[in-house]
Amino acid sequence: MKQHFNLMLLAFLLSGYFCSGQTVVEDFKPSSLNQPGQEYPQVNSQGYARFQIKAPEAKSVVVSLGLGGAKGGTELSKAENGFWMGTTAGPMDEGFHYYHVTIDGGVFNDPSALNFYGSTRWESGIEIPAQDQDFYALKDVPHGSVQQILFPSKSTNTSRRAYVYTPPSYHKDKSKNYPVLYLQHGWGEDETAWSNQGRVNLIMDNMIAEGKIKPFIVVMTYGMTNEIKYGGLASFKIEPFQTVLVEELIPYVDANFRTNAKQTHRAMAGLSMGGMETKTITINKPEVFSHYALLSGGTYKPEDIKDKSKVKLVFLSCGSKERPDGVKNAVTGLKEAGFNAVSYVSEGTGHEFQTWRRSFKELAPLLFKD
Template sequence: MRTVRWILAGVFSAICYTQVVAQIVPKLLSDNKVEFTVKAPEAQKVQVDLCGTKYDMIKGADGIWKVTSNSQVPGFHYYSLIIDGVSVADPASPSFYGCGRWSSAIDVPEAGMDDFEVQAVPHGQVRIMHYYSEVDKAWRPLMVYTPAGYDEGKQKYPVVYIQHGGGEDHHGWMEQGRTAQIMDNLIAAGKAVPMIVVSANSNVRARNGGFGGGYSWQGMQNFRSELIDNVIPFVEKNFRVKKDRKSRAMCGLSMGGGQSFYIGLRSPEVFANVGVFSTGMFGGIAGAANIDLEKEVPGMLSDTKTFNRQLDVLFVSCGEQDPRISYTRDIVKKMRDGGVEVKFNSYPGDHEWQVWRKSLHEFAQYLFKK
């Protein structure tokens, strides 16, 4: 087992999660407005790009630029500084990999979501590993959450393989998604069984160049091979895990939701639990339309009894302000009308991390209890 380094779950508190320690900017104000401050005395123009909204900063006599945003909804918001036309990360904020680049972020807490924060409960660990990929022909990263007590015990655990979205990587669920905090709190409260959560980088290079992907069964083949032939064997060799299908789950957000739909539902010999969060494959994004469920997952509607028997949990979710929501509801209705046993929930929010944190929080409570 090759361990690069260890990260204790819950290193950051809510107040400094998106700030550099000892810095006071960016500052979240009481009305959920955000105050940004940048020292750039020689700059001619400075802006903050907060989730696509650009704010012009005002320069003071001391060369310090300031601006206060509009009130922000709870959740995780990427932002960048634009200094004389160049978009850069804010040195006063940690960087998070999202939107296809390392970006800054501000995390606005939501009342009642204490399970997303570090609590006085036993904490698990997040380990950064490297495994050799026969698909990429290279060493690739992996982040693995193990529950509290893993190193001291001998028991075997079920596993969730959790997938990030487009423009993100394996860091997303463990950092932006607060996976360790969510799992620590649920397990400590007895709401979820102790489980291991594995976050792989699904940006796998296609053999003909570029990256494999796309919302189709064929487009998923490179990552399917990566996951089933490389990642799962590595995890099962190096961790104490249960190796039967009922002890494995696959879930993901957006692009990862599409991967979970295709790979999870078409590989019942591998996974008995599948979660699909905010996928665009049902519609709501350019080039996507309502799909033919039977064509994409043979047997879902033509042999529904077998399909249901093979799955312990099928869970679908989406944000209520996400352009994908109406299409997702339509697909869930088609599933249910066809007799498919599917759980569904929606949460306030657009295509963003607060929705996905809530999706994992709910999905985890259904798992491995049959």
């Protein structure tokens, strides 16, 4: 029986090997984001992902990751012992991806994978190993701290949550104050995204250890974006979040952390919709921030910024599968107008966290330079 199962499984897997024009290498390993002890999902050296879901009574099982089946994603085939199995039709982009499982029309998370907040819900996560993954790897270097804070918000009549990264040196030299980056997530995500999916704390730890950046504090809070349905960006109002950020969170951080509470030492950045928030707030409040960064989050025109003397840096980035010409042309225009502007394009990625991890790596050394 076991031999019959193995032959059946091999035939099924081979049936999808050639639709992408390449032979799939059988060096699959469990994803680094699996629940402890779980063998699936798996990834191989080419970037293919393979799934195994137990659903003995199901008639259809589809994984949202991949561009395979007629229903979108990767359709799994029923094997024995109640398991469904399948491999993506082609390799995935490097880095982190959200996914879920649709079983007979119902949407579920993969019980074998860790969960991450995205698409306004907790989704399963999978990591496709990247050639440049060393910069966000967990290493034997001094580590900073990521702590949850609850700050009072009179404008929303509640306490709101933020996460604050402090560098390894923060608790050693009590006399030192630090610049601050306010870093925003995208639509459908929350304040956990940059540390969980983005690994921003590990990027900071590694770059500080290598002497590539000067230490600074990173503050991540919820952008109040998820009441807006996907595609409804035009109806989003920035004023409530702007009030929370500028009038409530920043004063709280300056009062409770050793910050350099000057405009020249305060930056704002955001990915996707967080980039839209960053652009709007930095334009509205030039006296608050001096460093601006939009990561797959639009561009600035020179005429958007009314006082050039207050801006130390404009950083624009995206993936090569997005609109790189728009980013490059915008930076050219800003430079011609006399701004310190920098563009970055992540090769081989789209609107996804590998683009934003790489973008942050390029941005961090440019912040708060003397």
